[in-house]
Amino acid sequence: MTDKAFAHDPDDWQAARRVWSAAGVELPDQPDHQHQSYLTHLKHVAGTFHAAKASTEADRTRAWSLADVADQCRELSDLLGEIDDIAFARIAGASPVPADQLLADTISHLGLLEAALINAEQPVVPRKKAHEHNNVLIVLLAMVYEQVTKRTPSVTTNPITNEREGPLVSFVQSFATNFLPSHTPVPSGRTIQRALKIQRDTPDPLADA
Secondary structure, eight states, rough: OGGGGTTHHHHHHHHHHHHHHHHTTOOOSSSSSSGHHHHHHHHHHHHHHHHHHHHHHHHHSSSSOHHHHHHHHHEEEEEEEOOOHHHHHHHHOOOSHHHHHHHHHHHHHHHHHHHHHSSSSOOOOOOOOOOOOHHHHHHHHHHOOOOOOSSOOOOEETTTOOEEEEHHHHHHHHHHHHTTTTTTTTTHHHHHHHHHHHHEEEHOTTOOO
């Protein structure tokens, strides 16, 4: 029975067939419930990749860090604590609420915000390296490849041409072509091999984003 979830976008299914065929997995011409997960896996990778890339690019271009804001919270809190009686009287005359409560609440909230900023997950400082997002993509695809095919993701070296090749290489490159047409360049065999090594050394698919 054809899965209605795919009826509106047959191009996605055909793209999934091409990607899995590159890994030696042949899918039927039309989607069905039995094979629905094959496309779902690929879409999940594409979505995760886009999210990781957007997050890393935002961290790279942001002119300030969470630590910078935490420092400013602490500095402002210290400064508010040094307000003298004359300055306090002027604030009280201009404040629509009791000035002592206003200052106490502000200093308290600044302390809470500073603690939250300090304890928030801090991104690794992104390296300004072209196409670094490929590592995330490759590791995620390697995980899907292993889950579906039950084969260990690996790259072999052609003894004659010295080219890195294998089903995983073809799978990753086909995915990039079919699901990320605007992402260039398509990962090379060497790039895929290097990403797998990084994964072995640091088992976190987003750690090197």
